[in-house]
Amino acid sequence: MAKPSSKAFSVLTNGLMKENPVLKMVLGMCPSLAVTTMAKNGIGMGIAATFVLTGSNIVISLIRKIVPDKVRIPVYITVIAGFTTIVQMLLNAYLPDIYKELGIYIPLIVVNCIILARAEMFASKNNVGLSILDALGMGGGFTIALLIIGSVREILGSGTWMGLTLTKDIFDPAVIMILPPGGFLAFGFIVAAINKFSVLKIRNREIASGCGMDCAGCTGEDGGDGQ
C-alpha cells in the first residue's frame, strides 16, 4: 500500500489482460460462447455484466464487515440477482432489440462465475474504491474477450463486422462459425493463439475461484477423489 496510485492502476489493468476472466481464467464461458455470434451482442453482454459486476462489488464491499462468514455466499447471490434484475428491466425498457437478442442469457448473468468469483476473491476483502476499479477492469476484460470472439465469429461466419459487410468479394462466409460448433472452435483457436504468443501460460495462472467452478484449472480431482 506504499504507492496507492500504482496499486489502483494495477488493480484496474489486472483484469484487462493479465488475469482476463475469459481468456486467462476461463470463467463465464456460457455467455462467452452463446451470445458471440455477432460482435455487437458481445459488447451488449459485456456491458450488462460489467454493470452487474460494478454494482455487486460496491454493495458487497460495503457490507463485507457486517455479513457473517457462513451465510456470505447466499447474501452475495441475492445482491447479484438484484442487480441482474435491474439490468434486465433497464434493457427491456431502453434497448429492447439487445434484450431480445440476448434472451435468457441476461437473467443468467446471475450464475456467471466471474461475478461471484470477484465478490468472493476481491470485493469481500477490499475497500469500495478498489472494488469499483476491480469491477471495471474485470468487466472491461470480459467485454474485450467477448468482442474478440464475437468479431472472429461474425467476420468468418457472416462476412460482416458490426453490421458492415467486409468480405463480400473475398470469400464465402462459413456459416458454421455462427452456429454453436463455431463458438467452441473460435474460442479454442483464440486461446491457443494466446498460449502461443503469451509468456503467461494458462497453467501458470493462480488457480483460485470463488464459485468452485474454475473450469480450466479444475482437474476433475476435486470430484474424482471422493469415489
Next chain:
Amino acid sequence: MRDIILIALGAILVDNFVLSRFLGICPFLGVSKKSSTAVGMGGAVIFVMTLSSAVTWTVYKYLLEPNELGYLQTIVFILVIAALVQFVEIVLKRFIPALFKALGIYLPLITTNCAVLGSALLNIERNYSLLHAVVFGLSAGVGFTIALILFSGIREKMEFCDIPAAFKGLPITLIAAALVSVAFFGFKGLFGI
C-alpha cells in the same frame, strides 16, 4: 403424448443444452476428464433439474404470477434453486446415504450451474404446463449427461495424444467439443425443426 415426446427428444438431442445452447459449459469442461465423475455429475444434474423445474414452475404460477411479481423471477428462482440444492443434500444424507455418497460432492456445484436456472427460465418463457416443464427439465438433464459422458470418453483417449504445446489443455478440449457439437448438429434434421 406426441408433444411430450417432441419436448423430450428436442431437449436431449436437437437442442442439447450443452452443445447447442451453451448452458452448463463450466461443469461440462470441468468434470469431463474421467467417465466416473461425468456419470456422478450427470446424475446429480438430472435429479436437481427435474425437481427444480417442478418447484420453480409452481412458485411462478401460483406465487409470482397472481401477485404480478413476474419481474422478480430471477431472484426468486436462484434462491429457490440454492435452497433446493441444500435441501436435497440434507434429505439424501439422512435417508439415501448411498446416493448421497455418489452425488454428494457434485451437489454444491449445481447451484451455479446455469443449465438449471436456464431450464427454469425456459419453462416459463415457453409457457409450458407443469407436466411439460418436468419432462423438459428431466430431458435437458439427460441431454446434459449424455453430452458429458460422451465427451469424457473422448477426453480419456485424448490424454495419450501428442498435441502441439499451444493447444494443450483448454484449446484442444474446446476443439474436440466443437466436433461433438457438429455431430449433434446432425440431429437438427430429425423433426425438420
